[in-house]
Amino acid sequence: MDIIQQIVAGDVRTIARVLRDIDDELPSSREVLQRLYPHTGKAHVIGFTGSPGVGKSSLVDQVATHYRKDSKTVGILAVDPTSPFTGGAILGDRIRMQRHFLDPGVFIRSLATRGQFGGLTRSTNDMVNVLDAAGKDVVLVETVGVGQDEVEVANSAHTTVLVMIPGMGDDIQAIKAGIMEIGNIFVVNKADREGSRKTVRELMNLIEIGVRRRNGEEWEPRIIETEAVKGRGIDKLYETIEQHKAYLLATGSQRWREAVEKRTRLQLLGVLKDLAFRAALERIEARGDSIDEMVRRIVDRQSDPYSVARQILEK
Amino acid sequence: MANGRKIRILVAKPGLDGHDRGARVVARAFRDAGFEVIYTGCHQTPEQIVSTALQEDVDLIGLSILSGAHRYSFPRIMELLRENNAADIAVVGGGIFPLEDIPMLKECGIKEIFEPGAKLGDIIEWVGKNISAHGDAAPLSS
Ligand SMILES: Nc1nc2c(ncn2[C@@H]2O[C@H](COP(=O)(O)OP(=O)(O)OP(=O)(O)O)[C@@H](O)[C@H]2O)c(=O)[nH]1
């Protein structure tokens, strides 16, 4: 069987290896992705993001269980940080998802952030496409992050769930408005802890500001309290995610298309940057030059970053 | 320019007891050596371990031994790997166990057994010498 057919048929080893090829930035993975593309575009991509330890994996586990009860197949991409000192990583999100390990309807992949070498975009979007092509009805993407990463998740998901915990009030105040605006659904997890209501109230205040600003958009961001370890509030979360999907898909609206366009734009720019950067590196190599050499020349004041970069790109 | 293949290792603890300190220490040592470690915690059945190894496309499974579960679980894991055409994934074990079990473990295909008290440095060195990212071989296809 052809590799594309194997992926579409859901062959675990093939899918796992292609994901690896993408992660390891093998040039051959581009061709596979290209041939796989016609099979993509069906999955509902849901991002879960928030600070370390707030309960993202526990929530993903619970939500996945609900989708399985609805006979939907699930792909999970769980991203943990790479150690900046050693380049290694401990990927521990699976600990919270053990009950899905033997379910053929769930494919879980742990990812490290790795270095964003030379500004290359992370390959998470490509991996979402693989799971989408493999027929997963929903793809849940868990990312840790504050700031830029979160915005990126939001742009690449159809629905974004921002996870917080009680007592994060001060943090919430500190979070830039831009980040609050990416959440379609806000979860205050660990609602068993003190201060949950207060955090909800603070969020409500903050979101109201956001709502006024995002004129024209009818989706009112929802705030949901959950206790992920006990499964409390998950029904509501699940329902709300599905409501958001229905909102995007509402007949006569262009919202789903807009969400897809946003995703696609991000992806196209990523591929463009990646290819351009690779082409530049090839040229540098072809000249017998190297980035290190170039840096040395610049530091020695024989040249400057602007001239060096332009020389490479000019024919 | 490709950074090359990154070695991925599953660290798992089969069996019923909930003591995973040893496994955690090894996981951290692997991370510090630059590997990507998938860590799944305690109480793992052979089926869960192999399913995880396949989905995560690991090069190595490191099993923590403590409670005697290895006599059943290690051979079963090897069998499941073979059934799934994944005999290329290496398996090693280490922890606390009777030394007389070593021949039986090696016989079922475990690539290396680290005896009680093995030094972390030696384990890392062994991995560096013996494990390469198996994706380096021809890509999977037809
Ligand atoms: N009290 C309480 N603890 C919870 C709840 N949800 C999760 N936890 C605990 O919080 C800890 C972290 O949960 P995870 O689901 O791993 O959180 P995470 O956000 O995925 O963590 P990272 O991936 O490490 O950023 C675990 O010990 C959970 O058992 C909750 O609703 N209440």
Ligand SMILES: [Mg+2]
């Ligand atoms: Mg997590």
